[in-house]
Amino acid sequence: MANDKPTIQRQTKLPLKTAFDITMSGMKTRFWRSMITAAGVMLGIAFLTMVFINSLMDWQKPIRIEDGYIRIDGQIIKNGFYGAYKDITVEEAKRSGLFSEAVINDCMAENGKVDLTKLYNGRYMYDHSKDMIDMRTEELKGLEKIDEKFYDTSEVDVSINKRTAKKNGVPEGIIKILLPKGTKSFKASQLAAEVQNTPLKIKFWERQRVKYSMYKDIDKKKLTDFCTKNAKSVSEIISEASGLDEATADKRDVKIVKLGEDGAKNKRVSVSVDEKDKNYNGGYLVETGDYIVISDITATYRSIWLAIMSLLVCAVGITNSMLMSVTERFKEIGTMKCLGALDSFIVTIFVLESAIMGIAASFIGFVIGFIISVCSNAADKGWKYVFAMNPVDVLQIFGLAIAAGLVLTFFASIPPARKAATMPAAIALRSEI
Amino acid sequence: MSDNQRDYVVRTRGVTKEFVTGDTVLQALKGIDLDIYAGEYISIMGPSGSGKSTFFNMVGGLDKPTSGTVFINDVDMAQLDAQELAYLRCRTIGYIFQSFNLLPVMTALENVTLPTIFSGMSRDEGIERGIELLNKVGLGHRLHHRPTELSGGQQQRVAIARSLANSPSIILADEPTGNLDLKTGTEIIDLLKTMNKEQGVTIISATHDLKMLNISDRIVWIRDGAVEKIEDRANIEIKVGEMDH
Ligand SMILES: Nc1ncnc2c1ncn2[C@@H]1O[C@H](COP(=O)(O)OP(=O)(O)O)[C@@H](O)[C@H]1O
Ligand SMILES: [Mg+2]
Numbered sequence: 001m002a003n004d005k006p007t008i009q010r011q012t013k014l015p016l017k018t019a020f021d022i023t024m025s026g027m028k029t030r031f032w033r034s035m036i037t038a039a040g041v042m043l044g045i046a047f048l049t050m051v052f053i054n055s056l057m058d059w060q061k062p063i064r065i066e067d068g069y070i071r072i073d074g075q076i077i078k079n080g081f082y083g084a085y086k087d088i089t090v091e092e093a094k095r096s097g098l099f100s101e102a103v104i105n106d107c108m109a110e111n112g113k114v115d116l117t118k119l120y121n122g123r124y125m126y127d128h129s130k131d132m133i134d135m136r137t138e139e140l141k142g143l144e145k146i147d148e149k150f151y152d153t154s155e156v157d158v159s160i161n162k163r164t165a166k167k168n169g170v171p172e173g174i175i176k177i178l179l180p181k182g183t184k185s186f187k188a189s190q191l192a193a194e195v196q197n198t199p200l201k202i203k204f205w206e207r208q209r210v211k212y213s214m215y216k217d218i219d220k221k222k223l224t225d226f227c228t229k230n231a232k233s234v235s236e237i238i239s240e241a242s243g244l245d246e247a248t249a250d251k252r253d254v255k256i257v258k259l260g261e262d263g264a265k266n267k268r269v270s271v272s273v274d275e276k277d278k279n280y281n282g283g284y285l286v287e288t289g290d291y292i293v294i295s296d297i298t299a300t301y302r303s304i305w306l307a308i309m310s311l312l313v314c315a316v317g318i319t320n321s322m323l324m325s326v327t328e329r330f331k332e333i334g335t336m337k338c339l340g341a342l343d344s345f346i347v348t349i350f351v352l353e354s355a356i357m358g359i360a361a362s363f364i365g366f367v368i369g370f371i372i373s374v375c376s377n378a379a380d381k382g383w384k385y386v387f388a389m390n391p392v393d394v395l396q397i398f399g400l401a402i403a404a405g406l407v408l409t410f411f412a413s414i415p416p417a418r419k420a421a422t423m424p425a426a427i428a429l430r431s432e433i
Numbered sequence: 434m435s436d437n438q439r440d441y442v443v444r445t446r447g448v449t450k451e452f453v454t455g456d457t458v459l460q461a462l463k464g465i466d467l468d469i470y471a472g473e474y475i476s477i478m479g480p481s482g483s484g485k486s487t488f489f490n491m492v493g494g495l496d497k498p499t500s501g502t503v504f505i506n507d508v509d510m511a512q513l514d515a516q517e518l519a520y521l522r523c524r525t526i527g528y529i530f531q532s533f534n535l536l537p538v539m540t541a542l543e544n545v546t547l548p549t550i551f552s553g554m555s556r557d558e559g560i561e562r563g564i565e566l567l568n569k570v571g572l573g574h575r576l577h578h579r580p581t582e583l584s585g586g587q588q589q590r591v592a593i594a595r596s597l598a599n600s601p602s603i604i605l606a607d608e609p610t611g612n613l614d615l616k617t618g619t620e621i622i623d624l625l626k627t628m629n630k631e632q633g634v635t636i637i638s639a640t641h642d643l644k645m646l647n648i649s650d651r652i653v654w655i656r657d658g659a660v661e662k663i664e665d666r667a668n669i670e671i672k673v674g675e676m677d678h
Pocket of ligand 2: 485486487607608
């Protein structure tokens with residue numbers, strides 16, 4: 001013993017697992033104490049979760065599209081309530097050099113401007129009428145070849161199915177007209193009526209072609225370019241559709257959700273309109289009877305602001321309770337140093353403790369916030385809004401909640417842990433708590 | 434045995450310590466020169482506030498002197514970095530405190546095992562060592578009790594077992610009987626003496642407990658941060674009656 005003078009080496013760092021074990025056993029023993037410290041984090045994260053989950057269900061009352069089709073990329077498919085192009089002034093129309101005086105007069109709107117949508121439509125109708133004449137003429141030829149006995153109704157008005165119709169030479173186009181989706185057969189009298197009506201239809205389209213003949217000289221390619229330049233933006237269309245003013249609509253992230261008559265059956269065909277790159281799933285149709293729903297993003301921003309403020313308050317609270325839990329353990333820390341603990345080990349166990357607490361508390365906080373948010377929305381608006389949530393969005397919010405709680409507690413624990421570790425052991429031991 | 438034949442475990446040269454609080458400077462130690470031999474049981478006696486604990490912190494590497502040098506096994510402590518100090522505290526010195534300083538969340542066995550974790554001993558070895566030591570201090574039947582479930586004397590026994598965990602060459606005991614009644618205090622003193630004899634560990638004990646006098650090899654009297662006198666045991670026994678504190 002007397003000659004035993006070991007050389008002094010440097011204390012080796014302990015593996016993280018050791019720190020973890022010590023932390024865990026400490027937390028288990030001080031379970032309720034840790035729980036109270038964690039409660040602050042839990043509340044903060046619950047609130048944050050509520051704000052974000054609410055935003056997923058934060059739709060305004062759906063607006064029913066009453067008439068016509070609108071197309072989100074700014075193209076009109078069918079004459080409808082919502083125009084796709086802006087009205088232009090007569091001067092602009094003349095300056096473009098594309099339109100004759102007659103065309104401009106034909107499209108004059110009540111407000112004294114030129115209705116570009118009507119104009120585009122006129123050019124379309126000129127071509128379309130020719131197609132229709134060709135099509136109907138072809139059908140008439142087919143109808144004339146059919147044996148008249150086939151649609152004779154003098155004795156019985158027979159039912160005719162698709163197969164029999166085809167066998168007897170009824171043209172495809174006529175079959176399509178007579179057999180709308182879901183029907184299996186038509187009456188002979190219906191076919192007889194078609195034979196009567198088809199020449200009248202041809203006459204109708206011939207009249208249309210004359211009516212729109214003033215549009216025939218317009219260069220289609222140039223017209224399309226001109227219209228594209230004057231197309232309404234998506235938000236303009238949506239704002240008209242929902243009665244919002246344009247300025248408000250522009251500030252909003254517009255989402256369109258197709259809800260069936262009976263509400264959402266998780267049928268979220270969302271078209272997100274990103275104002276930055278105008279990148280949206282163009283071509284989506286909103287049909288008569290659909291509901292378009294616009295999320296009130298400004299309300300979400302307001303809540304996020306609230307959540308950030310509450311998180312800040314929460315952070316101060318956590319730092320304080322971490323500081324407390326360090327202060328009340330000064331003596332323990334001093335003792336551990338006497339037993340050979342390195343400063344870094346002491347920092348590690350405090351940071352670990354807060355990280356474990358942070359994760360556990362954020363998890364519980366998320367669950368609480370989620371449940372409250374879902375229940376309140378279900379009671380307020382109905383379950384269809386709950387089920388319309390995209391699980392991926394919910395998962396993202398879950399990740400965000402855990403990350404926020406972890407980051408918050410992690411950074412809150414560093415200053416007190418460092419304070420604890422760098423304090424001279426003698427001072428730590430002197431404290432009498 | 435003459436002095437130059439014996440090994441020193443601790444030597445201090447001109448150790449001073451000043452505490453500055455605001456404008457006032459308090460000179461807690463006023464230049465302490467002390468040589469402590471290996472295997473010795475030495476008591477540092479002095480009234481409260483005389484600087485015993487401060488001196489202890491210097492020797493134990495828990496605080497740095499304002500001036501002067503502390504050598505542990507001929508190594509100048511001032512030249513050790515934080516990691517080397519931790520190594521020293523872990524393996525060379527064992528600490529015993531007046532208020533026991535057991536970790537409240539750990540059982541007796543876990544408390545004793547903790548220093549072996551810091552010294553890198555394997556878990557099984559550490560537990561074996563812990564049980565052996567707790568048996569030695571007479572607490573083999575209280576392995577899994579928490580400090581709150583133990584009496585003061587039992588807690589101090591756990592602390593003694595813990596201080597011996599890594600077979601240190603020095604035990605620093607700061608008023609080990611200060612919080613104990615007469616009977617338990619005597620038992621703890623006896624236990625320390627036994628460890629001193631059996632393990633050959635040097636015991637440096639700060640105290641104003643006169644029961645220590647009988648079993649100490651030497652007694653260092655401190656007053657107002659300076660060594661008043663150093664006495665061998667042979668001379669003490671006559672003087673006990675004159676002691677004032
Ligand atoms: N950290 C400190 N700060 C200020 N004064 C201190 C500090 N530590 C000890 N002292 C003072 O140093 C003197 C010696 O204290 P201490 O060594 O604890 O005495 P003892 O252990 O002999 O009772 C006392 O007057 C005490 O108030
Ligand atoms: Mg003291």
